[in-house]
Amino acid sequence: MIRRLCIVGVGLIGGSLARALREAGYVDEIVGSSRRAGHLQEAVDLGVIDRYDTDPAKAVAGADMVFVSVPLGAMRAVFERIGPALSPGAVVTDGGSAKASVVRDLDAALGRVPDWFVPGHPIAGTERSGVAASFPELYRGRRVILTPTAQTAPEATAKVRAMWEAAGAQVNTMSVEHHDEVLAATSHLPHMLAFALVESLARMAEQREIFEYAAGGFRDFTRIASSDPTMWRDICLANRDALLHALDRFETDLRVLRDAVDRHDDETLQRIFTEAKRARDAFNDPAESSQD
Amino acid sequence: MIRRLCIVGVGLIGGSLARALREAGYVDEIVGSSRRAGHLQEAVDLGVIDRYDTDPAKAVAGADMVFVSVPLGAMRAVFERIGPALSPGAVVTDGGSAKASVVRDLDAALGRVPDWFVPGHPIAGTERSGVAASFPELYRGRRVILTPTAQTAPEATAKVRAMWEAAGAQVNTMSVEHHDEVLAATSHLPHMLAFALVESLARMAEQREIFEYAAGGFRDFTRIASSDPTMWRDICLANRDALLHALDRFETDLRVLRDAVDRHDDETLQRIFTEAKRARDAFNDPAESSQD
Numbered sequence: 001m002i003r004r005l006c007i008v009g010v011g012l013i014g015g016s017l018a019r020a021l022r023e024a025g026y027v028d029e030i031v032g033s034s035r036r037a038g039h040l041q042e043a044v045d046l047g048v049i050d051r052y053d054t055d056p057a058k059a060v061a062g063a064d065m066v067f068v069s070v071p072l073g074a075m076r077a078v079f080e081r082i083g084p085a086l087s088p089g090a091v092v093t094d095g096g097s098a099k100a101s102v103v104r105d106l107d108a109a110l111g112r113v114p115d116w117f118v119p120g121h122p123i124a125g126t127e128r129s130g131v132a133a134s135f136p137e138l139y140r141g142r143r144v145i146l147t148p149t150a151q152t153a154p155e156a157t158a159k160v161r162a163m164w165e166a167a168g169a170q171v172n173t174m175s176v177e178h179h180d181e182v183l184a185a186t187s188h189l190p191h192m193l194a195f196a197l198v199e200s201l202a203r204m205a206e207q208r209e210i211f212e213y214a215a216g217g218f219r220d221f222t223r224i225a226s227s228d229p230t231m232w233r234d235i236c237l238a239n240r241d242a243l244l245h246a247l248d249r250f251e252t253d254l255r256v257l258r259d260a261v262d263r264h265d266d267e268t269l270q271r272i273f274t275e276a277k278r279a280r281d282a283f284n285d286p287a288e289s290s291q292d
Numbered sequence: 293m294i295r296r297l298c299i300v301g302v303g304l305i306g307g308s309l310a311r312a313l314r315e316a317g318y319v320d321e322i323v324g325s326s327r328r329a330g331h332l333q334e335a336v337d338l339g340v341i342d343r344y345d346t347d348p349a350k351a352v353a354g355a356d357m358v359f360v361s362v363p364l365g366a367m368r369a370v371f372e373r374i375g376p377a378l379s380p381g382a383v384v385t386d387g388g389s390a391k392a393s394v395v396r397d398l399d400a401a402l403g404r405v406p407d408w409f410v411p412g413h414p415i416a417g418t419e420r421s422g423v424a425a426s427f428p429e430l431y432r433g434r435r436v437i438l439t440p441t442a443q444t445a446p447e448a449t450a451k452v453r454a455m456w457e458a459a460g461a462q463v464n465t466m467s468v469e470h471h472d473e474v475l476a477a478t479s480h481l482p483h484m485l486a487f488a489l490v491e492s493l494a495r496m497a498e499q500r501e502i503f504e505y506a507a508g509g510f511r512d513f514t515r516i517a518s519s520d521p522t523m524w525r526d527i528c529l530a531n532r533d534a535l536l537h538a539l540d541r542f543e544t545d546l547r548v549l550r551d552a553v554d555r556h557d558d559e560t561l562q563r564i565f566t567e568a569k570r571a572r573d574a575f576n577d578p579a580e581s582s583q584d
Contacts, residue, residue: 123507143505185493186506190513192549193485195568200545201477202571211575213435214478215415217516221482224509225572229565236553236561247550251543253492257484258539261528269528273521276487279494280517283503 002027002163006063008056008078010034010043012125013095014069015134018048020167023136033059034070043131057085065163068094072234075102079109086116093118093160097183099147099176101238115153118160119176121145121183122169129228140168147176177242184242189250191232192243194225294319294455298355300348300370302326302335304417305387306361307426310340312459315428325351326362335423349377357455360386364526367394371401378408385410385452389475391439391468393530407445410452411468413437413475414461421520432460439468469534476534481542483524484535486517 005021007014010032021027032040032049033056040052053059060066060082070078075096086092096102099119107113124142126133144164148157161171174182201210236243260268297313299306302324313319324332324341325348332344345351352358352374362370367388378384388394391411399405416434418425436456440449453463466474493502528535552560 123505125507145505182502182505185496186502186510190489190510192553193489193546194513195565196546196549197482197485197542198572199564199568200542202567204477210474210478211571213415213437213474214575215417217519218478218482219575220512220515221486222572222575223512225568227509227565227569229562229569232565233558233561237556237558240553240556243553244550247546247553250489250492251546254485254488254539254543257488258536261484261532261535261539264529264532266525266529269525270521272491273487273519273524275494276491276517277519277521279503280490280514283506283511283514 002065004029004031004063004065006031006033006056006060006066007049008033008059008066008068008082009070009074010040010049010052010131011069012129012131012133012138013122014067015043015046015048015131016124016136016138017067017069017122017167018043019134019136020139021163022047024166024168026163026166031059031063039131046131046134048131048134055081057081060085060087060090062087064090065159066090066092068092068096071231072096072098072101072238073230076105076109079106083110083114089116091116091118091156091159093120093146093163095120095122096238097121097187097235098239098242099179100241103149103176113149113151115151116156117149118152118156119147119149120160120164121147121179122164124169137168139164142169144169144171145179146171146173147179148173149176180239180242181245184239184246188235188239188243189246191224191227192236192247193250194222195232198222198225294357296321296323296355296357298323298325298348298352298358299341299361300325300351300358300374301361301366302332302341302344302423303361304421304423304425304430305414306359307335307338307340307423308416308428308430309359309361309414309459310335311426311428312431313455314339316458316460318455318458323351323355331423338423338426340423340426347373349373352377352379352382354379356382357451358382358384360384360388363523364388364390364393364530365522368397368401371398375402375406381408383408383410383448383451385412385438385455387412387414388530389413389479389527390531390534391471392533395441395468405441405443407443408448409441410444410448411439411441412452412456413439413471414456416461429460431456434461436461436463437471438463438465439471440465441468472531472534473537476531476538480527480531480535481538483516483519484528484539485542486514487524490514490517 005027018030030049032043032052037054043049056078068078102119122144124138164171297319310322322341324335324344329346335341360370394411414436416430456463
């Protein structure tokens, strides 16, 4: 149970956690904070939070659990504000898509990595954003990755795990480094490819005509290029090393495919496409993806 | 109006054309041909075709319109069979995803590019295949590209255009070369990227774990990697030159993005992502994509 939950950054992610915990009867009071009072008032009107303060230092006072759900580029400033204002025994976690950078920002903000911080990442979201898009079922059956540091207190990790489980999520723990590698491969790299492809086509002279002849496959493939540019700029910079590694590995693999096309090497093409289809079909199997 | 339509290759594409023209009352009789009698009998049982012959030379006899919808790698053999067997005045078109290779195959099969051939490509399909998956609305509001050659008779093009319009499609004409460039960019290249990405991840040691943490964006992005490996091997080889050109341009553009990540160049990342989002959102606009 959480007595007072403070959510810094009340959008789709923070708002959905608030709704889920409220619905589960897992929290007594929810305090919100963000830079814009208008958004916070909307969250109060929607019943997502009970009250708010635009100053995160004031909002976290008396909270036993704090969830920081702001863009990666804003993490350090939030940590600088809330660090000295936390109540004794308070646990802090976050929702950032890259974890090493969040730990670095915390270290830079406070001069140490404290035992009350549990880096986290809910693998969930929709193409929409903002508190009005939030809903209590967002995390049901979804994965949440926690990446406790060497300093993190096991009791703090247990509390954050219990919170996410109350919201309906499946919780796994792994190292910060492994999280950043896995997410670079399955999320950050695909976003780079989609952004690069669409921008590349958009710059071609016949761009309007080109998009006219794009079919459903292109639509699916490039959907993620509609994602928020600022959020993704921040993710790229925050997870730079793992992303560069994933990009370089992909370039090497794409080069194998290119050379096979160039050489008319039908066996290599058939092998790569067959392996890819098998992996994708297995991923698609209802038994393996019941959370969708 | 078509008196007798012959469809060589009665799957999703050919079967849906048959159903659409039947429903529109645009055809008197439909004869099917393919290598497997079992598939053809199924098409008869479903009411998609009236009768069949596994020998395409016999199936095309007496037809005034022939639609060849076989894998690109099988085109040449079909042309060799049907070329000498066509009735005077018959018009032949096809559904191949690359057009220069089809024209080359025809030239190789018959020693010339005849005036009765109209290369074509319906930009439609689903992830399913086979005649059982065919349905009359597949082409409604979809684009069909015709790429008449210098030899193609204008009356032949007019007949093929009228057929596709009767099936509910929007018909455009362009050169063979331009078709192949546009499709390389919007279809063939994205398929290469999806196949390469999934195969690359599948080979990583922790593959099962990696796919476990993939979210909805990855699912959409890689859906096309479930496509038929043999069909895509054929497309890659058939549209080799345009595909290599598209791949090389993409590699250059991806390198710009990579370098921006490497240099922490937030302005370049923001600019590229913003341009990509703008182009993708415009493409997604209901007014521009009413056919979806």
